[in-house]
Amino acid sequence: MPIQRRSFIRHTVAATAALGIGVPAFAQSRTKVKVGYLHTPAVDGQLWLGIQAGSFAKQGLELEPIQFTTGLELFQAMIGGSLDVLTTGAVLSNFPARGQGKVFLINNIEYATAQLWVRGDSGINSLADLKGKQISTTTGTTAHVFLDRALRSAGLDPAKDVQLVNQRMSEAVTSVISGAVPAVALWSPFDSVVRQKLPGARKIVDASAYFPQAAIVGGWAARNDYYEKNKAVLSKLIAGWLPANEQIVSSPDAAAEQLQKTQYKEVPLAEFREQFKASKYYSSAEWRAKYTDGTVTQWLQQVTDFFVQTANIPNALKAQQYFDPSLFTALVKA
Numbered sequence: 001m002p003i004q005r006r007s008f009i010r011h012t013v014a015a016t017a018a019l020g021i022g023v024p025a026f027a028q029s030r031t032k033v034k035v036g037y038l039h040t041p042a043v044d045g046q047l048w049l050g051i052q053a054g055s056f057a058k059q060g061l062e063l064e065p066i067q068f069t070t071g072l073e074l075f076q077a078m079i080g081g082s083l084d085v086l087t088t089g090a091v092l093s094n095f096p097a098r099g100q101g102k103v104f105l106i107n108n109i110e111y112a113t114a115q116l117w118v119r120g121d122s123g124i125n126s127l128a129d130l131k132g133k134q135i136s137t138t139t140g141t142t143a144h145v146f147l148d149r150a151l152r153s154a155g156l157d158p159a160k161d162v163q164l165v166n167q168r169m170s171e172a173v174t175s176v177i178s179g180a181v182p183a184v185a186l187w188s189p190f191d192s193v194v195r196q197k198l199p200g201a202r203k204i205v206d207a208s209a210y211f212p213q214a215a216i217v218g219g220w221a222a223r224n225d226y227y228e229k230n231k232a233v234l235s236k237l238i239a240g241w242l243p244a245n246e247q248i249v250s251s252p253d254a255a256a257e258q259l260q261k262t263q264y265k266e267v268p269l270a271e272f273r274e275q276f277k278a279s280k281y282y283s284s285a286e287w288r289a290k291y292t293d294g295t296v297t298q299w300l301q302q303v304t305d306f307f308v309q310t311a312n313i314p315n316a317l318k319a320q321q322y323f324d325p326s327l328f329t330a331l332v333k334a
Contacts, residue, residue, distance in 0.1 A: 035084070173193050
């Protein structure tokens, strides 16, 4: 920065402070927020659009995005103090039910992001054909919640009638491509990898078949101590999120194209647009209604019930205890 400009800024800041008229925007210090995320459009769409449009910066925030592979790793990092907040999928209903994290913002419903794919030579043509077979997935995630629902819909017991192979999703996909397992329950955009590397692979079903009874919501949670001490910062984060969400709702194709060009170059645009449509997005007004009428709480609780059953969570909190809609509803008026 040239000496004259530094001097100008210093004197301007001093003068405006003395007059009590505030510090100019270019001289304001921003609040840094460490944000953990998963690299899937259902999770990081609003995050990247907001960063690229400067809507978080306009709220005085400097977000530091840190990518993780699963929501389980996200929460473990946040609980350990490495993250302030995170954005994720189904795991949003897991750790907060254990008292670890407070949910304060919802991104979307992962309507059809979770999918079951099988090899073309597997002989599997329906859910019933999965009996006695191995299925790779990442347990405790959106894909696992979906798979459990799908198997039960076909009268199969997930604990007895199939063999779940727990792997990181990239490894689970590699397993089905290599032929180590005949089937994989995954989430977008991993379906793109299967399509490209396993000709003849078939999608048996996706999560849309079980909506809304098995709706899976994705969204944001904050570390407990951060939530208690930084509600003003979280309100600013929501305020920065709102324009990004509106961009998705009002111009989904343009939003998808922007994200594909900047964050998902490895996925063909036409394919990415389909993956983007696999989530249900709502306007801020629609979300407000779903926050206040208990719909979001019910959706969160459905997935918490799954985790209570499969992960044996003792003394689990109810969704109404770990989800706080008040920051959102204070910003978005009816």
